[in-house]
Amino acid sequence: MTARVIDVSELPEGTTDSRALIWWGNLGMMVIEGTMFAMAIATYLYLRTVNIDWPPSTVQPPVLFWPTLDLAILIVSVAPVLWADLAAKREEKTPVLIGLPAAVLAGLVILFCRYRILTNLGYKWSDHAYGSVIWVIFGLHLMHVIAATCECGLVAFYCAVWPVTKKKYLDVRCTAVYWYFVVITWLPFYFIVYIVPWMQRKGPS
Amino acid sequence: MSKQGTPRVAQASSLRPGRGAQAGSLRYTDRAALEKTWAHAPGLLGWLSETDHKKIGLRYIITALCFFTIAGIEAALMRLQLSRPENTLLNPDLYNQIFTMHGTTMMFLFAVPVMEGMAIYFVPLMVGTRNVAFPKLNAFGYFIYLAGGIFLYTMFVLHAGPDAGWFAYVPLSGPQFDPGKRADTWAQMITFTEISALSVAIEISVTAFKQRAVGMSLNRIPLFVWSMIVISFMIIFAMPAVMLDSGFLCLDREVSTHFFNRSEGGDPIFYQHMFWFFGHPEVYIIFIPALGYVSSILTVFTRRKIFGYPVMVASLVFTAFMAFGLWVHHMFATGLPQLGQSFFTAASMMIAIPTGAQIFNWIVTIWTGRLTIRTPVLYVLGWFAVFIIGGLSGIILASVPLDVQVHDTYFVVAHFHYVLIGGALFPLFGAFYFWFPKWTGRMYGEKLGQLSFWLLLIGFNLTFFPMHILGLEGMPRRVYTYQQGLGWGPLNATASIGAGIIALSVLTTVINFFVNARSGAFAGANPWNADTLEWSVSSPPPPYNYVYPPVVSGPNALWDAAPDQPYVVGLRTDKREVLVTQVLDAQPSHREELPGHSLAPFLLAIATTIGLAGSIFFAWWFPIGLGLVGLVMIYWFWPRKEDVIDHLVEEQREILREEPAV
Secondary structure, rough: OOOEEEEOOOOOEEOOOOOOHHHHHHHHHHHHHHHHHHHHHHHHHHHHHHOOOOOOOOOOOOOOOOHHHHHHHHHHHHHHHHHHHHHHHHOOOHHHHHHHHHHHHHHHHHHHHHHHHHOOOOOOOOOOHHHHHHHHHHHHHHHHHHHHHHHHHHHHHHHHOOOHHHHHHHHHHHHHHHHHHHHHEEEHHHHHHHHHHHOOOOOOO | OOOOOHHHHHHHHOOOOOOOOOOOOOOOOOHHHHHHHOOOOOOHHHHHOOOOHHHHHHHHHHHHHHHHHHHHHHHHHHHHHHHHOOOOOHHHHHHHHHHHHHHHHHHHHHHHHHHHHHHHHHHHHHHOOOOOOOOOHHHHHHHHHHHHHHHHHHHHHOOOOOOOOOOOOOOOOOOOOOOOOOOHHHHHHHHHHHHHHHHHHHHHHHHHHHHEEEOOOOHOOOHHHOOOOOHHHHHHHHHHHHHHHHHHHHHHHHHHOOOHHHOOOHHHHHHHHHHHHHHHHHHHHHHHHHHHHHHHHHHHHHHHOOOOOOHHHHHHHHHHHHHOOOOOOOHHHHOOOOOHHHHHHHHHOHHHHHHHHHHHHHHHHHHHHHOOHHHHHHHHHHHHHHHHHHHHHHHHOHHHHHEEEEEEEEHHHHHHHHHHHHHHHHHHHHHHHHHHHHOEEOOOOHHHEEEEEEEHHHHHHHHHHHHHHHHHHOOOOOOOOOHHHHHHHHHHHHHHHHHHHHHHOOOOHHHHEEEEEEEEEEEOOOOOOOOOHHHHHHOOOOOOOOOOOOEEEOOOOOOOOOOHHHEOOOOOOOOOOOEEEEEOOOOEEEEEEEEOOOOOHHHHHHHHHHHHHOOOOOOOHHHHHHHHHHHHHHHHOOOOOOHHHHHHHHHHEEEEEEEOOO
């Protein structure tokens, strides 16, 4: 060959896998938000070290029904999202149009659970530092649940109304990864908010 | 090694369109088509929807310099006030606001954004791609930064400027001691600037890892780009801490949470931990880019490769890691356990090791190279001297007994101005002179440039060296005046005169740039015979950067290029396409289309601003803002007509291709 060139015209235009730029950008956003969550946990642990009465003795150990239902739905919701995710990688439309709306449904149920939990928590953010940090943890994660639910709904809407381009399949995959992130980050919070108070329960007062 | 870069591009552009094409139907890179595809949009709407990284980068730099000027005026006011004992130019309340605004502006609205601006402008050029990975996010980052700055100064003019120092310690900034909106203004401004910084961090790290020129494996990345990669990672891990911290402060003030309220189980010291967990890395986020500029400038003006490239990269990474492990040395006066103090003293001293390794490598580079003295080099040499003095007083401050002695005195003020102005501003100005020809296509005035350096060096030392002595004599920082009999008058007067000389230096630079941007000698593509890729394209670079993306065969891309260095063909010219390469060895992976103009980033910034600025007056503005953000997001991701048509055409083609077989 006379001209020393590297011809890239045969390379694919866009991908739906982890080589894509937006996949990495999405990952970066999750690292940022993950750091934020880690800092929230650090706040909890720090405040715990400076308080002898933690959780404050006025706080009743939490009732586990709604929170555990909430956790179960979160975990189960991974299945349809994973299904849509894998289908999007193969650029297949139908599972996307079922999986993502299923996630939206799960998101709505989770929001209802959270509503039940928060209205029955028994303390407010302004009662004590424990209340502040628990409410902030709820608030932070709740914003993520809302964002992820809206994202699933929006992407599903685009996919249902317009022909689904490769870019949109990639969006589906990023949305799915984000959903896993939202599910995984709740696990340590569930432990802190619900299990720790039972572990630390003091004798009957 | 001389002019290999320039002819290579000339050779590339004289290439007939379509040459090298094997598959006939595909369109090949062609300058005219690229001009059309990557054209800037005209008018105000075009300005608001611009996504070219060079435009956005320059906007960051110019806006940051405006804030630098404002913060400089604030510094001048403080120096005037302190120039003699019992002066009455500023009253105590205004003085509190002025020093807080000065620190806040310099750290959050100047130092970090200006480094980000440099990264946004140069990283895509240096890695040989056409735009950053997320151009719309990039535009959004700029607007939200601008909004944060405007917000801060609007509040300042309305007499609600923050007044509790640039780190706004509780309880002074808490609801009890700082009623009104002053501390809220500060806390919310943090959110604005951190959103901006985080956006930049994401796009720079992805651009540098995924869009590098073919052949630019990790061990061939320019040190400038490495420094920007390192600060991007630092931003990603440091900024969330301060966002949460300032968020907690806002919540404590607005909705009565108790994070920092000791009587309800909170802890004011925790505020400091969170703040400095961000705040210390922040110093390195400002300082590490400067190391990149120094390496770039020294490589070019010593005419040799940087000595010890792997050690340089390792030092940058090591510094970044260490930076997260010594925040407590800002808190030695808070009564921490002794073991903790010893640990953080040792950690603070250890950070001298990677910096020392780099400085010795630069010395070897200068020693074994042929150093030409030009303005950028003078700034770098000045940096050596000033920064080393700052580093030495840093080692002194790392020792707890000494730190406790001079805590909150002018000794500390002297130290951090030596490391920040010395460590970051000198190289930054050197970098401005160095890349001025690339930005404008013209040369700066050499004599005036050298004059500006000497004025800065003299003015700077005159201002800040006496502060060491003032601090040792016991003058506390952040006092609006001092008594006659204390004997601090002469040294303060000297410092004030020095501040005037600094202002003069900046003025000469500004005049130099303004005049020569229009009437300076033509610079051409590569006036310095420099080694990095940005010098292979015209000055200023065209909107698409490269007609044919380059291929790299060494760490000094242009110097290591063969006379018939290969280049990349086959990117589409009717779309804003870039080549994505593999992370480690930068082999071609696939092509990807980047978005063009869009108004969505501007609208998103407006929506975010409504939510953030409104929420300090009325908490419900926050969810309202979130709702607006959601609406803009729908627009942001709305499928484009071209994409859909493209997709349908492609589908049709597939069918036609398959039909004969059926």
